[in-house]
Amino acid sequence: MITAFLLGLIAFVSQCEYALGTSLICRPIVTGLLTGIVMGDIKAGVIMGATLELAFIGSFSVGGSLPPDVITGGILAIAFSIASKSGVETVLLLALPIATFTLIMKNLYNGIIIPMLLHKADDYASEGNCKGIERMHLLSGFGLSLLLGVITFVAFYLGGDVITNLLKMIPTFVQRGLEVATGIIPALGFAMLARLLLNKELVVYLFLGFFIAAYTGIPLTGIAIFGAILAIILVNVSSNGVGVRETVSNTQGGELEDEDF
Amino acid sequence: MKTSNKITDKDLNRVFLRSFSMEFSWNYERQMSLAYVYAMIPALKKLYADNREGLIKALKRHLEFFNMTPHIVTLMLGISIAMEKENSESDSFDENSINNIKTALMGPLSGIGDSFFWGTLRLIATGIGTSLALKGNILGPIIFLLIFNIPHIIIRYIFTKMGYRLGTEFLSRLEKTGTMKKVTYGASILGLIVIGAMTSQMVSLTTPLAIGQGEGAVVVQNILNDIMPGILPLATFGAVYYLLGKNVKPLTILLGMAIFGILGSFIGIF
Numbered sequence: 001m002i003t004a005f006l007l008g009l010i011a012f013v014s015q016c017e018y019a020l021g022t023s024l025i026c027r028p029i030v031t032g033l034l035t036g037i038v039m040g041d042i043k044a045g046v047i048m049g050a051t052l053e054l055a056f057i058g059s060f061s062v063g064g065s066l067p068p069d070v071i072t073g074g075i076l077a078i079a080f081s082i083a084s085k086s087g088v089e090t091v092l093l094l095a096l097p098i099a100t101f102t103l104i105m106k107n108l109y110n111g112i113i114i115p116m117l118l119h120k121a122d123d124y125a126s127e128g129n130c131k132g133i134e135r136m137h138l139l140s141g142f143g144l145s146l147l148l149g150v151i152t153f154v155a156f157y158l159g160g161d162v163i164t165n166l167l168k169m170i171p172t173f174v175q176r177g178l179e180v181a182t183g184i185i186p187a188l189g190f191a192m193l194a195r196l197l198l199n200k201e202l203v204v205y206l207f208l209g210f211f212i213a214a215y216t217g218i219p220l221t222g223i224a225i226f227g228a229i230l231a232i233i234l235v236n237v238s239s240n241g242v243g244v245r246e247t248v249s250n251t252q253g254g255e256l257e258d259e260d261f
Numbered sequence: 262m263k264t265s266n267k268i269t270d271k272d273l274n275r276v277f278l279r280s281f282s283m284e285f286s287w288n289y290e291r292q293m294s295l296a297y298v299y300a301m302i303p304a305l306k307k308l309y310a311d312n313r314e315g316l317i318k319a320l321k322r323h324l325e326f327f328n329m330t331p332h333i334v335t336l337m338l339g340i341s342i343a344m345e346k347e348n349s350e351s352d353s354f355d356e357n358s359i360n361n362i363k364t365a366l367m368g369p370l371s372g373i374g375d376s377f378f379w380g381t382l383r384l385i386a387t388g389i390g391t392s393l394a395l396k397g398n399i400l401g402p403i404i405f406l407l408i409f410n411i412p413h414i415i416i417r418y419i420f421t422k423m424g425y426r427l428g429t430e431f432l433s434r435l436e437k438t439g440t441m442k443k444v445t446y447g448a449s450i451l452g453l454i455v456i457g458a459m460t461s462q463m464v465s466l467t468t469p470l471a472i473g474q475g476e477g478a479v480v481v482q483n484i485l486n487d488i489m490p491g492i493l494p495l496a497t498f499g500a501v502y503y504l505l506g507k508n509v510k511p512l513t514i515l516l517g518m519a520i521f522g523i524l525g526s527f528i529g530i531f
Contacts (some may be wrong), residue, residue, distance in 0.1 A: 021281035021417065023332040023410050024383070029390055033402040043397035050394035050401060053387060107289075112519065114288035118295050118324075119512050125320035128313050130302045134321065137299040141285030148380045177523030180531045183465040184518055185289040188462045188511055189326035192291070192503040196325060196360060197452055205450045209457025214491035220458055221372030224365070227454035231447035239443055 001157070006038045007079055008153030014071045015145040028052035028074035035075050039082040048078045069106055072152050073099025079156055102151055104175065109147060111182045114140045266308055268346055268425070275303040276338055277421040283331040290515065292328040297338070304342045308349040318356065319345055325360055329367045330374025332413045337366060339424020340431075347432050361448035368455050382409055464494035468530055 014026035024030065032049015056070045076098050080086075098156040117136045124132030155162075196205060205227075212223050279300040286295040301323050309316035329337060338477060348354040367468040387410035394401025420514055485492050504514055525531035 014262055016285075018284040018287065019282040021410070021413065022284050023413070024386070024406060027405070029387070029405050030402045031397065032394070042399060046394045046399055046401060047397050050391040053391050053394075064460070080262070103521045110287065111289040112515065114286055114295075115284070115290040115515050116512060118288060119272075119289060119510075121295055121298075122321070122324060124509075125324055126299075126317060128317045128320065130306060130316075130320070131407075134299055134302060137263060137282070137286045137295045140288070140295060141282065166526040173526045174523055177526035178519065178530070179369070179522070180466065180526055181288055181519045181522030184522070185515065186292075187460065187464045187494065187497045187501045188514055188518070189289075189291040189294075190456050190464070191498055191505055192511065193326045193360070193364065194453070194456055194498075195505055197357060197364070197449055202449055202453055205453040206457040206460075209454035209459075210461045210491065211457075211494060213458040213461035214489070214495075219372070220368040220455070220462060223458040224372075224451065224455055227458075228365070228369075230454070231450040234450060235443045235447040238446070 003038060003079075004157040006152050007035065007075055007156050008149040010034045010038065011075055011152035012145045012149035014075070015148045016141070019141055025072050028056055028070055028078075031071065031074045032078050035078045036082070041082050044082050045078055048081060049074070052077065068096060068099035069102035069148070070099065071148055072102040072155065075152055076155055098155060102148065104170070104178065105147060105151065106144065107178060107182050109144050111178070111185055113143065115185075117143075201249050226238055266310065266340065266349060267347070268307065268342060270422075272304050272307055273342070273425055275288070276300050276342065277335055277418055280331075280335050280338060280417065280421070283334050290511070291326045293334070294324050294327045295332070297327045297334075298323040300334075300338055301341060301345075305345060308342075308345050312349065315349060319348075322356065322360055327363060327367065331370045331377055332378050332417055333370060333374040333420055335417050336370065336420040336424040336427075337363060339421050339426070340366075340428035340440070341424075343425050343428025343432060346429070353367050355442075355445045358382060358445040358448055361445065361452040364452035364455055365448050368459070378413065384414060460494060460498050461491045464497060466493040466497055466531070468493070470530055486524070 010031060016032050017023055017026040029046075029049045031054075032045045032047075032052065033042065034045075036045015036049070039045065052070075052074050056074070073096065082124060117140050121133045121136040122129075124136065198206065209223060209227065212226070213220075218226075270492065271462075279302075283293055283296045287293060288295075293437070298320055305316060305319050309319060311389075322449075323341070330373065341363065344354075344359045344362065348359065350354055386405045389408060390401045390405025391400075393404060467482050471478040473479055489495075503515060506510070522531065
């Protein structure tokens with residue numbers, strides 16, 4: 001019971017890496033050391049942590065997708081492994097289902113719970129209530145830390161089998177459906193930003209960016225560089241007097257085109 | 262000019278410290294926005310101390326979508342503060358340029374930041390750390406953290422001051438030459454291109470549907486790709502943009518998306 005609680009605490013603190021400058025304290029090489037201390041075998045913890053670190057080296061959040069959760073996966077696998085005196089190979093087998101389960105929970109939290117708090121923060125912003133916004137920010141972060149802490153605690157307390165079975169119980173279409181939803185949720189953020197910047201004269205540039213990306217697959221940095229060059233050219237053209245008249249006529253002629261967009 | 266609105270080193274230091282929680286409230290909808298406004302609050306409170314309307318606008322402004330390598334985000338925060346300062350002092354300042362600059366810079370800066378921090382520094386730290394840790398040496402994890410975090414914190418600190426200075430100098434130069442309007446125009450173009458590209462790259466929706474069976478089956482996604490790649494993400498973006506224009510609440514859209522995903526996957530179109 002105390003061990004489970006301490007492991008939960010490690011998970012809680014690790015997730016707080018995101019409050020501590022994304023300082024990598026949640027990586028298995030670090031949590032391995034801490035888990036080793038709690039389980040009474042520091043050397044085994046450090047070695048397994050390093051092994052998992054190498055196994056998870058490629059799993060890093062890039063763009064909008066998240067890899068299986070290394071925090072609960074790492075801590076629980078190492079803890080179960082030390083407790084059952086089994087080798088490092090079993091560590092990996094145990095780590096993945098737990099990490100996948102946590103990932104689903106995390107995605108739900110990041111996709112639904114935090115946006116709810118975020119919209120509450122929008123309301124506070126309209127009132128000029130800074131304290132309220134700060135509270136929503138901290139609540140978002142600590143809530144997720146707490147969730148991971150609880151998952152780790154419960155999982156270690158009940159054992160690995162239960163987690164694996166639980167994962168099997170969630171219908172595939174619900175899992176898949178939530179994946180689909182998290183895939184399209186960024187559209188909401190972009191659309192809100194576009195609502196802020198977009199006017200009829202400029203809508204074409206949104207499409208330009210979209211189709212360069214869609215047809216060529218050039219990375220974002222490349223597109224931004226081309227975009228910057230294009231912007232400089234257009235600014236020069238308009239300030240030399242050549243393009244000024246064109247932009248004016250565009251605004252007049254373009255009124256009908258994007259009403260329905 | 263009001264002396265109470267002056268941004269001091271102490272204010273910038275507070276923003277620097279708050280920037281550590283940049284990914285704490287990361288989410289799918291607007292990614293780092295909540296953390297960004299959290300970091301800006303000490304500066305905003307001071308700048309708009311006697312302008313409540315301005316404060317409300319600024320808070321809303323920085324709650325818009327934002328994402329950047331968290332370790333270098335202070336550069337952007339510094340620039341934003343310089344622009345907010347300008348905005349709080351001058352009536353003619355174009356507020357939209359603040360978010361335009363943010364949107365335009367997040368891609369390029371993240372490109373540099375991601376490759377340096379995730380691609381280079383982390384791999385060096387992992388290489389040295391794990392080679393020690395695999396032998397059971399407790400120094401492994403400790404050295405791993407030191408190699409990554411000492412440069413990271415120094416850069417983060419320097420960038421706070423640098424961003425603010427850059428922003429201020431940049432703005433005063435622009436004001437003298439009267440090119441602010443041009444820059445705003447250019448920044449809008451760049452910002453929108455980046456939003457378009459991000460929509461294409463980060464919004465993902467495909468269908469596993471197939472017409473017919475076995476060898477002769479026609480995969481619907483292939484047809485869609487032939488017509489136009491990214492047609493489903495673009496349609497999603499368009500639908501959301503339209504709904505926002507009809508004043509549908511973002512939260513409603515969000516829940517709608519979850520239901521849409523589950524239903525779609527249940528009947529097998531996604």
